[in-house]
Amino acid sequence: MSVKAINETGKLALYEIENKAGMRLQVTAYGARIHKILTKDKNGNTIDVVAGFETPEGFLGDNPYFNAVIGRVANRIGNAEFTLNGKKYTLFKNDGNNSLHGGKEGFDRKIWQAEPMGDDAVKMTYFSPDGEEGYPGNLTTTVTYKLTDENEVSIAYEAISDQDTICSLTNHAYFNLNGDFSTVLDHEVFIDSDKITTIDGSLIPHGDFTPIKGTAYDFSVPKKIGKDIKTNDFMLNIARGYDFNYVLNNDFIHPVATAYSSGSGVKMSVFTDRPCMQLYTGNFLDGLKGKKTYGYQSAFCMETQGYPNACNVPSFPSIELKKGERYSARTSYKFTVE
Numbered sequence: 001m002s003v004k005a006i007n008e009t010g011k012l013a014l015y016e017i018e019n020k021a022g023m024r025l026q027v028t029a030y031g032a033r034i035h036k037i038l039t040k041d042k043n044g045n046t047i048d049v050v051a052g053f054e055t056p057e058g059f060l061g062d063n064p065y066f067n068a069v070i071g072r073v074a075n076r077i078g079n080a081e082f083t084l085n086g087k088k089y090t091l092f093k094n095d096g097n098n099s100l101h102g103g104k105e106g107f108d109r110k111i112w113q114a115e116p117m118g119d120d121a122v123k124m125t126y127f128s129p130d131g132e133e134g135y136p137g138n139l140t141t142t143v144t145y146k147l148t149d150e151n152e153v154s155i156a157y158e159a160i161s162d163q164d165t166i167c168s169l170t171n172h173a174y175f176n177l178n179g180d181f182s183t184v185l186d187h188e189v190f191i192d193s194d195k196i197t198t199i200d201g202s203l204i205p206h207g208d209f210t211p212i213k214g215t216a217y218d219f220s221v222p223k224k225i226g227k228d229i230k231t232n233d234f235m236l237n238i239a240r241g242y243d244f245n246y247v248l249n250n251d252f253i254h255p256v257a258t259a260y261s262s263g264s265g266v267k268m269s270v271f272t273d274r275p276c277m278q279l280y281t282g283n284f285l286d287g288l289k290g291k292k293t294y295g296y297q298s299a300f301c302m303e304t305q306g307y308p309n310a311c312n313v314p315s316f317p318s319i320e321l322k323k324g325e326r327y328s329a330r331t332s333y334k335f336t337v338e
């Protein structure tokens with residue numbers, strides 16, 4: 001195991017962690033983003049399974065949250081407002097009438113303080129002042145990326161605030177397990193879930209659930225992403241593909257989700273302590289050029305998260321973070337070859 005600094009300073013500080021199998025994880029300070037995940041395919045060739053740019057400078061330009069930490073609140077907040085302790089808070093509307101992924105300048109656009117931890121991890125810290133993006137409380141967040149010898153990229157999130165606030169973090173990595181970013185429709189996906197949160201025409205959940213067994217949304221038996229994605233259905237049509245919050249049946253031992261590409265033989269297994277996961281199949285990608293060209297449905301995201309819009313839906317488990325309490329969340333992505 002080793003951690004080396006490729007660039008130690010500034011907003012584009014870049015660290016690489018390498019394990020004994022030769023798998024490498026590169027992370028950069030800007031948005032606490034994953035720059036590269038270099039793993040071996042079934043032929044022993046090294047492939048990069050995340051989207052992005054040749055150099056971390058690329059992240060500074062326009063891109064849809066490529067591999068960034070999302071905060072303070074992942075996913076959408078309806079009407080870009082919420083009420084906490086009787087007080088109404090107004091957020092920036094960056095997605096129609098709603099707030100998406102932290103607002104105008106979320107955690108993906110912040111410069112994190114990066115430091116190596118031991119020989120297998122890099123810790124990123126960001127201090128978000130009271131009122132930033134409309135959220136209450138001075139919030140200090142740390143995200144620790146670790147690579148294990150079992151080819152597991154593990155992400156540990158911690159946060160603490162000096163006032164009651166709301167907090168729900170994720171990572172927005174875009175994967176293609178072929179590494180070629182042509183399409184993900186050939187990837188086989190499993191998600192241990194029986195229901196998704198029902199969304200309205202602007203992708204906001206309001207408290208209802210859609211049972212999914214046997215429907216186009218169902219991944220409880222592994223199937224190719226492309227199998228049912230073209231089904232003519234209200235939610236699939238408005239999202240232009242999969243962009244749904246799966247409520248996880250999580251036993252905290254088995255993966256909550258897997259994705260597999262027979263082309264490369266690479267399988268990714270997702271473990272988390274979060275209650276939900278967004279499966280997003282890159283439906284808004286439209287040809288952005290980076291390491292590869294990222295067209296429609298050329299990448300997928302498995303964003304572990306709290307319930308979207310929970311701050312406006314009392315029946316959803318709360319994402320409130322009380323003053324002085326510690327927010328703690330874990331997710332890992334494990335890579336194997338089959």
Ligand code: BGC
Pocket residue numbers: 064065075203243278280284301303
């Ligand atoms: C959301 C999509 C959104 C995308 C932005 C995903 O997490 O679910 O609706 O368009 O992020 O890149």
